[in-house]
Amino acid sequence: DIVMTQSHKFMSTSVGDRVSITCKASQDVSTAVAWYQQKPGQSPKLLIYWASTRHTGVPDRFTGSGSGTDYTLTISSVQAEDLALYYCQQHYSTPRTFGGGTKLEIK
Amino acid sequence: DVQLQESGPGLVKPSQSLSLTCSVTGYSITSGYYWNWIRQFPGNKLEWMGYISYDGSNNYNPSLKNRISITRDTSKNQFFLKLNSVTTEDTATYYCARAETGTFAYWGQGTLVTVSA
Numbered sequence: 212d213i214v215m216t217q218s219h220k221f222m223s224t225s226v227g228d229r230v231s232i233t234c235k236a237s238q239d240v241s242t243a244v245a246w247y248q249q250k251p252g253q254s255p256k257l258l259i260y261w262a263s264t265r266h267t268g269v270p271d272r273f274t275g276s277g278s279g280t281d282y283t284l285t286i287s288s289v290q291a292e293d294l295a296l297y298y299c300q301q302h303y304s305t306p307r308t309f310g311g312g313t314k315l316e317i318k
Numbered sequence: 319d320v321q322l323q324e325s326g327p328g329l330v331k332p333s334q335s336l337s338l339t340c341s342v343t344g345y346s347i348t349s350g351y352y353w354n355w356i357r358q359f360p361g362n363k364l365e366w367m368g369y370i371s372y373d374g375s376n377n378y379n380p381s382l383k384n385r386i387s388i389t390r391d392t393s394k395n396q397f398f399l400k401l402n403s404v405t406t407e408d409t410a411t412y413y414c415a416r417a418e419t420g421t422f423a424y425w426g427q428g429t430l431v432t433v434s435a
Contacts, residue, residue: 260419312362
């Protein structure tokens with residue numbers, strides 16, 4: 212199985228800051244990486260797929276990048292409503308696998 | 319717009335089977351896409367369990383070995399999860415989700431299943 216590692220379980224930031232959340236795959240996944248946002252009490256929501264393609268309706272402050280084994284989700288100007296858990300997921304092969312999540316905390 | 323909704327017992331005894339239903343509205347499960355079960359453990363780890371495709375074929379996570387079965391009722395536009403021989407480690411929130419190119423764009427709201435005597 213491909214292991215997706217999010218090395219930061221928590222990140223603290225302030226409204227208006229730029230923040231980057233990273234994810235590393237255990238092998239080259241050829242940009243087949245998605246990012247999800249999960250707010251408390253809600254199901255995950257797709258933000259980004261194919262590493263950099265925004266899903267319908269996702270604000271343009273969310274940007275995905277990366278290649279090979281290393282991927283990043285960047286929020287250009289954090290808003291209070293961005294308080295959430297963020298997960299990466301590889302869609303290169305089955306079984307689909309997720310990172311452990313990064314909890315974004317707003318100072 | 320497509321909507322998915324999970325239903326089923328919230329409490330299952332160890333060694334018994336867990337059975338859940340996903341009811342889909344707004345799109346026919348035979349028209350396209352892949353219809354998945356994903357679970358989230360306490361502590362928030364997500365695990366993809368498997369899918370049934372629009373044509374009825376299956377793909378399961380090998381970690382679930384021979385315990386899992388995903389079937390469907392096309393007349394009701396529903397698909398089902400059955401997980402056998404459950405233990406307390408199967409306690410989780412279970413989600414159904416629609417996949418396109420391996421990503422999950424539509425999710426149900428989730429249903430918590432606790433395995434306990």
